[in-house]
Amino acid sequence: MKKFILGGLAALALAGTASAEDIKQLNFGIISTESSAALSKSFEPMLKDLEKAVGVPVKAYFAQDYAGVIEGMRFKKVDLAWYGNKSAMEAVDRAGGEVFVQTTKKDGSKGYYSLLLVNKSRTDLNEVKDVLDCSKGLNFGNGDANSTSGNLVPSYYVFAINNVNPSNCYKNVAVSNHEGNALAVAMGQVDFATNNTESMDRLAQSRPDDFAKIKEIWRSPLIPSDPLVWRKDLPSDVKAKIHSFFLGYGRLGTPEEVSRAREILKTTSDGWGPFVASSDAQLYPIRQLELFKSKLKIQNDEKLSADEKKSKTAEIDGKLADLSKLMETTPNM
Template identity: 75%
Template sequence: MKRILAAGLVLAGLTAPLAAEEIKELNFGIISTESSAGLAKSFDPMLKDLEKAVGIPVKAYFAQDYAGVIEGMRFKKVDLAWFGNKSAMEAVDRAEGEVFVQTTKPDGTKGYYSLIIANADNNNVNTLKDVIDCSKGLNFGNGDPNSTSGNLVPSYYVFALNKVDPNKCFKRVVVSNHEGNALAVANKQVDIATNNTESMDRLKQLRPDDAAKIKEVWRSPLIPSDPLVWRSDLPADLKAKIYTFFLTYGRLGSDAEVERQRAVLAKTSDGWGVFVPSSNAQLYPIRQLALFKDRLKIEADTKLSADEKAKKLEAIDAQLASLDEQMKKTPAM
């Protein structure tokens, strides 16, 4: 445990003092994967423990969509937050955020899967081939534009690779969070929708009757588990307290206290295990995916001249090459 903390403190740049404004309250941003009421109940016990550890009030911060939490961090209304990888990438690029730890599952695994789901009674959709068959006139529930599993991953693997434009292929496209999309499928309001294995596990716990009405018709490659991101300009001593809390939570203390904390984690979001050190390097595969998606879009753009297309593709290839070099130099987490 001491080695994990020491290595993580160096990784997070906490060994050097920082001058920053005094923080009297921490706002913890929570992305809108479901209703705010459900998420508040889920996160409240852990945030109360964080409050005790850092010695200042910790408040949950909700917004209507992922962009609201990103913008909250940009304008210093959010100090640290739970993000998906795509929204974390936006927070790093647009809001001076910094990944510092990664969530895990109770069994220690560090990943999950994006899904395309359909109603269990829908015999018209059973495979990926059915999903991208534009002649079926399906109604599609897409995810938040800043969602990794709800938007970025399926937009590349399901649609871009198969040269399908959802806005042209489907009869109707609606956008919602994971819970909203799942319930829309269960209630036959849409034919198919994006989702992920974590949200489906949570739905099975909270609304088993609705979960039973849903079937999986496509599953993505493994996606890295969600990161926690803090404002890079937080005071170093406060960062150290926050970091120590998350890296020791569910690990250190009496047997009874460790058991209590792990029980809290198991009921947070879709069910978490202990946290592990991380950094912005966690986002490299997501950056690759976003660039690959853009590359395919440019290749298929018939409005670009040959020279324009070549220049744009060259620029993306240069970014991909640079990213590849960075990944080679980054030690495994």
């Protein structure tokens, strides 16, 4: 691990000539999965340690929604950030971002699951087919448009492949963060909502009474653990320090330092383990999912002629083929 980190530092040092002296403060973006106060408390110890490692103040950056953090990076108000995979993809494509490490769970696993939740009192809602009946007039709690587990994954696996458009199917579609959706289900404000296993782990600890009122009726395929993304145009020596910090955090140092860092990671977000190296290749499965969803939407669009559908789906098939080749030649894909 030490050789790997040192090798990475050398490569980063050759990547540019800008100096760390140009950076007076780093802003760390945090997506709004729950209240800013709870997230700030969760991330503060790790960000304080990052501050010591890079030698400049590190401040948490919050926005009302995921798009706010993405736009913050686009306009250089955010230097690095914790994203979900879908929002990371947007940051890479639109905000000059680049994935550099990936989170892991406390047990070392590198994935989580999207969920559909209902209140335990709802004996009529027990599986996916029960919420796909548009005649019921249900109220649906959807996730942020840039959320992987709260929106992208269920929009494909639950709605798109079942030819259901939530906007036309449900009495009301409310959009909130993960915590807001879970609480809306617990309080009976919506009939069902999207969420994920990470958020539910946090809720079980922070609001056990509300957690006890909720049941899961659907679970997605495994989603890759969240990435951290930095601005590609950060000075190379700053990126070297950031890279070294995250790959060494909870791994390098005295036994006491390693133990302390791992305890901090356990209380960050829903509970993390040490970070692992990653890249934009982590986003390939998410890009694939987005293309599949777009293809289904085109095929089911009654406003398009047969020729238009053929042309548009052929274009998507070409992109999918290119993506498959990339995935085949990328290690660990």
